Amino acid sequence: MDRTFPFGFPGATAFYLTIYVLTLVIHVLFMNYVLAGTGYLLFCRWRDGSGSIADRGLRAGDVLRDWMPFALSGAITAGVAPLLFVQILYKENFYTANLLLYHRWMVILPVLIIGFYMLYLLKTQWIERRSALTRGVVTLGALFCFAFTGLSWTENHLLSTDTASWPGLYESGSMVYYHRELLPRLGMWAVGSIPTMALLVAWQLYVLQRSGQEPNELEPRRLALLAVVGIALSVGCAGLYGYQMTSEVRSHVTGVLAGPFLLAGVVGLVIQIVAWLDQGKKTRFCPRALAAGSAGLLLTIIGMTTVREAIRLASIDVTPLYVRHAESAEKGGLYVFLAFFGINAVLVAWAIRLTRSRVVHSAD
Amino acid sequence: MDVPYYPINDYEPLIKGLVIGGLGITHVFLAQFAIGGGMLMCYFQWLAQTGRSPVARQFLDGYFKILVLISFVVGALTGVAMWFTTIQVSPRTIGVMVDEFHWVWATEWTFFCLEVVAGYAFYRCGRNLPDRSRMTLLLLYTVGAWFSLFWINGILSWQLTPGQWGEDRSVWSGFFNPSFWPSLIFRTITSLTIASLAACVVINTMTELRRDLRRELINRAAFCLSPMLLMPALGYWYLNVIPPDSRSWVEGGSAAMTMFMGIAVAASLLIGGYALVGLIAQRLYINGATATLLLALAFGATAGGEFVREGVRKPFTVREYLFSNSIRADEVALLREQGSVTADPFPLRNAGIYANEQLRLGAKVYRFQCSICHSMGGVNGLTHLAGTWTTDQKRMNIAKLQNTKPFMPPFAGNAEELEALVQLIEWHAAGMPRTWETTSNATVLAEIRQWLDEAGTESATRREVALIREER
């Protein structure tokens, strides 16, 4: 670990680490949309009370409500890929944490199913006819489901790296693991999701704006404010988290291993702030500002996801796993995967294009 | 060679196999509904756009909503749930599967993405699209869904019939294993069956349609049940390619397996008979209650089938390679020498309840080697199973575990551990008294050692296969 990620590792390990981080980045994008989006929907409920605001143009909340179930599908689908690679990379660590948390871990599945249906419920006419309280409770319920899922992943992650605690936790029969890094880390994920969500919604509103559905003219400013507040909070949480780390881990984060990625993350934040300040001054969504913001966002997410990996690599000894990564890398099928990845990417694009071929048929 | 140890959770009075079985059934049922649903919808779209059945379109949009609401959500999550549950039941098994087949899995994932996007595109925009686009989206959705089955089927069938993989360790030998094709075709037909029966239920809820229109739709949907005619032949093919000992379990060798097989066959026959005679030949109407009943029967058949699939692999999770209790076939000899739990870092959860140290050792051995298939006093409980045996019989029958029942793995520990296990069973049977004498008789241990040697470290399945061949 005396070279920058992923270069200090043997070929196979570096290879799996890289695809793991890249696939996790996709999961993070969707997951952020779901987590912060549901939070924002709750905020909208509270802000708007029971009054109707439909007449003043499109707002972020409308788009979020509409797309949230799909985004959750996306978060789950995109979660499967890193789930595959985390098992190849960390094997026993990942499995043991799963087993120790046991029912507490498995419960995220029914919880996600409930969350899913709550999101669908939020799209129905039925819920619109209910009282503000009912709508608030359903939104809060969905938010709780996703926050709980996030907490569980963070808990599982920290436990997977804390090998010394395993026998004791097992003996106690407790299915809850607490670590002082848990809350700042979770906090970082939670507030860090806000700028991502703001940007993704802004793009959606921009697409609608182009198709003639004008967003509310205050929306660019609101989203800019939201994003900048999210960024500020993330920086705060990151500071707190960094403070909780052991000095050894911190030295890897700021050192050769992950230092460049940390820097990239910070540069990304600055770019995002500048882009949002620009966008916030306008009354319509501006693709240039959003593109700049997206570049910054990607830089930040890739940077921070890599830093996250560096923290894990600094916390556990992965050297015994190198041989096994090399063995895995010898298994066939990579080319078949690459071929179908290409083919299916084209088919996915085609499916999306087909939705543009809208024709209202009058025949039936 | 390092044998990995995992924290093993207690399922008493149930056993893990039942838990994964239960979840597996739900997932398989819903996933197959999604696959068959795709095919069925392509057929209905074709009926609609070629003018053969104008009401087909109306049905399609309603049906797809249900498919999305149920199968997308619960189906997708139960897929992840299967993964998580397999980790809970046997982390080592899923570890081997992931190591061997991760690119296959990654390939499946690309199809899964296609399924989600195409399905969602149809769900959101389908109503306003021209027929060609609707058809293309449905086809893309179906391709995505069916190929997910294609890829996962290779991995699951490999567990029972690894075939050539046993020698060359090649991904593709493992993937296109002897039971790959029969089980793929079988599952495809099952998918269509589930989807058509679900369609009959949905059509019955469309009360806004006239009854004759509903009847027409039902007869169209029932047409998709006709491939069930092939099921007996496929079943025969499948049974022919699985290992003879596994086959013998379902043909009467194991009461439970034979019963599950019986349930699956009987339920399928009922559905098939009703479909072919009533729905297809006589073009009868089928009301909501009957349709629901048939769908429930299909669930029963799936349940029976999945239990058989999980059950006949015993004593392996990966045939001839990894035993159900997560011990690799080539590790048994080593564990007999060094003791199976000597290196187990996980303490007992309730060490205090045991009357002595030997019982604690026995409890660890039980946890590591037996608890995957047995409970102590509940399902498949050891105190009942060995209840009438004398102490010496217990010693011998456990030492020769693979001979006692060929669907058990060989005992993989040393003589002291075996004696501790026997004491544990007797202590439980005696009602867990507060005091219990520690045994340490050199002659007994020597005898156990001899029995262990006689039994050898190989599974009985190979010998069993040879015997069954001879008989025929």
Ligand code: HEM
């Ligand atoms: C809305 C639902 C979800 C939320 C809010 C969520 C949130 C999170 C969070 C916060 C992390 C980072 C944990 C940490 O580093 O401390 C994470 C990681 C991860 N998530 Fe999700 N997640 C969701 C659903 C899923 C699902 C359904 C899957 C699986 C299919 C999944 C797969 C993963 C994987 C594999 C990781 C990396 C774990 C590791 O490296 O230890 N996520 N998720």
